[in-house]
Amino acid sequence: MKRVQYKKPRIGLYSTGLEAYWAQFPGLRERLLTYNCFIESNLAKSCDVSNFGLVDTVQKARKAGDWFTEQKVDIIFVHAATYATSATVLPVHQHCSAKVILLNLQPSPQLNYDETNTAEWLANCGACPVPEFANALHRANISYDVINGLLGLSETPGDTKSDENTSHMPEAQKAWKTINEWVQAAKIKRNLQQATFGFLGNTYSGMLDLYSDLTMLQAQSGIHIEVLEMCDLQALQDYVTTSDVAEIEQITQDMFNIAEDSPSEKLAKKPSKEQLAQAYNVAATQQKLVEERGLDALAYYYHGAPGNAYEQLQSDFILGHSLLTANGISCAGEGDLKTAVAMKVCDTIGVGGSFCEIVVTDYKEGTILFGHDGPFHIDIAEGKPALRGMGVYHGKQGSGISVEAKVKTGPITLLYLTQTVEGRLKWIISEAESTDGRIMTIGNTQTPVKFSLHPDEYFDALFKEAPTHHCAMAIGHNAGVFTKMAKLMGTEYKVI
Known part of the structure; x- marks a missing residue:
């Protein structure tokens, strides 16, 4: 008799952004999507990932919520990549009832203050919109959890002003341990339901x-x-x-x-x-x-x-x-x-x-x-x-x-x-x-x-x-x- 093979959980992922930033700060959108792809690749080691990419408008938020529902995801990880209005986040979760986990994962442990410009700061300000997201979700009676820490990259992108090699740091390791616990929990729930x-x-x-x-x-x-x-x-x-x-x-x-x-x-x-x-x-x-x-x-x-x-x-x-x-x-x-x-x-x-x-x-x-x-x-x-x-x-x-x-x-x-x-x-x-x-x-x-x-x-x-x-x-x-x-x-x- 062959051993039971368990089904992988289905995990949703998207990153937040503000559409007005892209024209103001060329390259910022692409940089944030690089972080988004890094999170996807890490998650894909233990689950099936449905990555919507960047949500930066209300219209995209509604579309993302419907898409996640079609994908039958167990959890949605919301990567707070930079500031975004809560109006571009809440509709996702009004359209899809999967568990919400906010990821406040800063790329760099410390800004290079002497060389940091506005775009560099915006790539590291993931914590900035989290209070707004949390408040909107709470008032909509949508349960959420938050994971705080470092992103955990193993190397720094070429044009980045600050050191982003944080995979060895406890704040990154703890964050990813918590993320993986949520993935394992979703695996349990999915397999029990079947x-x-x-x-x-x-x-x-x-x-x-x-x-x-x-x-x-x-x-x-x-x-x-x-x-x-x-x-x-x-x-x-x-x-x-x-x-x-x-x-x-x-x-x-x-x-x-x-x-x-x-x-x-x-x-x-x-x-x-x-x-x-x-x-x-x-x-x-x-x-x-x-x-x-x-x-x-x-x-x-x-x-x-x-x-x-x-x-x-x-x-x-x-x-x-x-x-x-x-x-x-x-x-x-x-x-x-x-x-x-x-x-x-x-x-x-x-x-x-x-x-x-x-x-x-x-x-x-x-x-x-x-x-x-x-x-x-x-x-x-x-x-x-x-x-x-x-x-x-x-x-x-x-x-x-x-x-x-x-x-x-x-x-x-x-x-x-x-x-x-x-x-x-x-x-x-x-x-x-x-x-x-x-x-x-x-x-x-x-x-x-x-x-x-x-x-x-x-x-x-x-x-x-x-x-x-x-x-x-x-x-x-x-x-x-x-x-x-x-x-x-x-x-x-x-x-x-």
């Missing part, structure tokens, strides 16, 4: 935090949800071939170590040949379900009468769902659709998204262990994960194979997706560090996490926000992207 999530079986009975209105989830995140039954999956087992199973077996051997008996948990043993064979068969069946239904993610859980065929089928879900998660089909156990969405968000920008819950606190090390007996995102593992045979899945029926692993050491981000009393989705975001601390050998994934806060202080802050039971763990510090994603989606968020 994603199909499977909901297989039901939600773990009594876990009230997991229950959500499926229409609410689609309305606020844009995902489509396919409600699936266990018989849909079982029916596909008849179409699994020996070559399908052999392929799964080879992938499993490449990705996992087959663990010996646990030294501490008598229920966690080396998987038997029969257990592995059954897990390979079910994993091949799971892949066929994903392909047949065109799924991009899956939340699943089954609880039925002891000993029936569906119980045996669900007992072998973890290997297959871990393999699917590694291929970009984010899978969340216990029927947790909200966490499946959080996992998908992480995978969309290439930072993992492993299914987690709070496991235990290590007060001596000052860490909190996060993990689960469910699917694991193999791409972000520290070393090679292990497979163990489980005599029982705690709190559930059945037995089978589980993944024992930890997320690689370094910066991580926890992403919760919860629901407020008003029925609104809310993100809870925490940056932290994954440590090389010890974990249990009980067939569960576990990662020791150290926050800037003491564990108890972190719990105080987290529990106050009414989180869900589960979260997604991603590598890297991604709060900047996730907060911008929340803004684009119009959802609440809290950074702890």
Whole structure:
């Protein structure tokens, strides 16, 4: 099965100007368009850019707004290249509802005061019209954000009076980091809006935090949800071939170590040949379900009468769902659709998204262990994960194979997706560090996490926000992207 290929975001771009300047200052318009092309080339590394060029009249502003709407852009970057009246900016965004980001990116860190003429100043006065733009947008009830800093050119144009080589300067690097976070956030939103999530079986009975209105989830995140039954999956087992199973077996051997008996948990043993064979068969069946239904993610859980065929089928879900998660089909156990969405968000920008819950606190090390007996995102593992045979899945029926692993050491981000009393989705975001601390050998994934806060202080802050039971763990510090994603989606968020 090929890994999911995510769609690039569509980003709009235009630069501002005042038509009266062009006759007064020959060459200024062309210089500003050079800056515009530089921004386009940088953006084009990670997105599809629709660049209108220079907007310097009301008529062009209206035309630009209609054009951006036709291009279906996710964000419009407004490059404040020089002074322009707000009347040449506001119509763009009255005609197109995409998110507005004002770019105040000065080409030079300091004017050459002895040689600077009016044209040189005008090429550096991007901040001058931003208050006017902001005021007009605010009074029109159009949301906007502003990015301030340096343009980030790597060389100075030949006829320029001031040094414009600023790519090495922190003001340029910070600005472009923020720009790229907005691009990543737009990528998340675009892909969620085109994603199909499977909901297989039901939600773990009594876990009230997991229950959500499926229409609410689609309305606020844009995902489509396919409600699936266990018989849909079982029916596909008849179409699994020996070559399908052999392929799964080879992938499993490449990705996992087959663990010996646990030294501490008598229920966690080396998987038997029969257990592995059954897990390979079910994993091949799971892949066929994903392909047949065109799924991009899956939340699943089954609880039925002891000993029936569906119980045996669900007992072998973890290997297959871990393999699917590694291929970009984010899978969340216990029927947790909200966490499946959080996992998908992480995978969309290439930072993992492993299914987690709070496991235990290590007060001596000052860490909190996060993990689960469910699917694991193999791409972000520290070393090679292990497979163990489980005599029982705690709190559930059945037995089978589980993944024992930890997320690689370094910066991580926890992403919760919860629901407020008003029925609104809310993100809870925490940056932290994954440590090389010890974990249990009980067939569960576990990662020791150290926050800037003491564990108890972190719990105080987290529990106050009414989180869900589960979260997604991603590598890297991604709060900047996730907060911008929340803004684009119009959802609440809290950074702890």
